Amino acid sequence: MSTPSAGSAAGPRTTAAGPGAGPSTPPAKKKSIDAVVAVATLGALAFGFDTGVISGAIPFLQLPASQGGLALDSTLVGVVTSSLVLGAAIGGLLSGRLSDSYGRKRTLLVIAVLFVIGALGTALAPNAGVMVVFRVVLGLAVGGASAVVPVFIGELAPTHLRGRLVARNELFIVIGQLCAYSSNAVLASAMPDNHHTWRFMLVLCTLPAIGLFLGTFYLTESPRWLIDRGRPDEARTVLWQLRSDAGPAQIDTEIEEIANHSRKMAATGDGDITGYLRSPWVRRLAFIGIGLAFLSQMTGVNSVMYYAPSILIDTGMGAQAAIISTVGNGVVSVLAVAIGSMVLLPRFNRRTLLLTGQIGVTLALTLMGLSFTVLPESGVRSYLVLAFMMLFLVFMQCFVAVIFWLLLAEIFPLRVRGKLMGAAVFANWIANFLVALVFPPLQAVLHGSTFFVFAAINLGTIFFYWRFIPETRGKSLEQLEEEFQSRS
Structure with a gap:
């Protein structure tokens, strides 16, 4: 049996018996991992666009029906905005299970269809009730993308590129x-x-x-998911396509490492999340x-x-x-994520960046609250709040957001990664839902003092991160x- 040399056009070897055995297969066409990741992050781009667009639409949706709006009051604004978030919580939970059962690629295809249906439904909505229904549909897609995209990228990426590639998820969210914000500003002006x-x-x-x-x-399936489902031949083909600088021997080594680990971890449970949660180390990671x-x-x-224009209007700025002005927030977010993911x-270390960002976030929230409560209504106050x-x-996107999605893609066990990621994303979107729902009425009562409430919560978050967050830099999944299992 002949073995192609490294870099040979003959492609990877595949085998029904396992890695390293069996006849050669026909050549597999190489694919750029950057191109595959770019396609996957279109899900993050859609996520960002759909969550950001509502901020500019709200002032128009609040207009009476005679002026083309949906006559939303502050309560309905919260309901319409948070309905997407509630749908995202459900979508994150369901997509985690779907991606574990049917694969990351198929789940992304379903998510794409939901994105299209939800976007068209909200644009054509004749009243607030229909708007809420299609915002929930859109939310299913947003939640699904938030759960599947970072896991998918993390499982495709080689160890030395994982941080940079997974961080593109957050970069494309803020680009979206x-x-x-930019299209809202253009349309509002035009x-x-x-x-x-x-x-x-x-x-x-x-x-x-x-x-x-x-x-x-164009996408491939996750090689780790394929191996865990007993399909090493397909996984080898995927790795051959994506590892441009690796020959068959290196690919076989990676396959063997993943397969051996999968067999070892199979003893922990049968893929059922309840069985896995009986293990203290898995419960700790879930927590x-x-x-x-x-x-x-x-x-x-x-x-x-979601509410930047409303916050600035509350300072006295025109609609x-x-x-x-919200476009400036978008520009800052993109630059901050780019610096965080490419430079920092x-x-x-992940922990250092996360704690730095959390301290900065708490300080900035306190300063926003002080600007509202100490200064009289004026242009100075408006631009200081901005x-x-x-x-x-800067602190949120450059430090916290970049590390948050990366850690979630890294810490969960392979056999229940989708399910636990779905549960984490569910919690993420439930918190998002609570913030989106209560912020408008809270702002109506407390105005800028609302930010003191968030600052107090974030003081406690600093301790949680310092006490529990592990360091993951420089290690394979x-x-x-x-390592997590050995600590139990």
């Missing part, structure tokens, strides 16, 4: 939000008196969704992941992302100026899993 400006804003959400749908046909996911939203970040992440809002986003 920037695109939403059509300030058009009765259906908000419909044009929402229909643009279909663009990244269609891109994701078409792109899924850490769910706590991290929940607390990352209790920073109040989405009070800024159109507030919508345009390769150089510093400045501290941007400072908040298999090494991390075995």
Whole structure:
């Protein structure tokens, strides 16, 4: 039996018996891992666009029906905004189970279809009730993308690239939000008196969704998921396609490492999450992941992302100026994530970055609250609040958000990774839902003092991160899993 040399066009060997045995297969066409990750992150782009676009649509949705709006009061604004978030909580939970059972690629295809249906439904909604229904559908897709995309990328990536590639998930989320804020500003300026400006804003959400749908046909399946399902031949083909600098021997070594680990971990449980949770080390990881996911939203970040124009209007800024100013938040978020993922992440430990960001977030929230409560209504107060809002986003997006999604993609055991990721994302979106639902009425009563409430919560979060968050830098997913188990 002949074995192709490293880099040979003959492609990887496949075998029904396991790694390293069997005849050669026909050549597999190489694929760029950067291109595959770019397609997957269209799900993150759609996630960001759909969560960001509502901020600019709200002032138009609050107009009476005679002026093209849906006559939303502050309570209905909270319901419409949070309905997507509630759907995302359910979508995260369901997609985790689907991705474990049917694969990451198939689940992303379903998510893409839901994105398109939800975007069209919200753009065409005749009343608030229909809007809420399709916002929930859209939320199912957003939650699904938030659960599946980082796990999928983490399982595709080689260890030395995992941090940088998974961080692209957060980068594309904030790029999507920037695109939403920018298109909102353009439409609000170009059509300030058009009765259906908000419909044009929402229909643009279909663009990244269609891109994701078409792109899924280019994607590979996760090699780790394939091996865990007893399909090493297909996993080898995927790794051959994605590892541009690896020959058959290196690919066989990676396959063998993953397969051996999968067999070893199979003794922990049969893939049923209840069985796995009987193990103290798995329960600890579930606790850490769910706590991290929940607390990352209790920073109040989405009070800024969803309601920034409303916050700025509350300072005395005009509605159109507030919508345009929100573009600055989007630009800051993109730059912060780019710096965090490309400059800081390769150089510093995950824990150090997370704790730094959390301390900065708490400080920025306190300064926002002080600006509201100490200064009289004026242009100075408006722009000072905007400045501290941007400072908040620097710490949140450059440090906390980059590390949050990366850690969730790293810490859970392979055999129940999708399910536990789904549970963590469920907790994340439930916290998001609570913030989105209560912020408008809370702001109506407390105004800027609302940010003191978030600052107090975040003081407790600093202790949780310091006490429980593990360091994961520089280790393969298999090494991390075995290390977590050995500590129990």
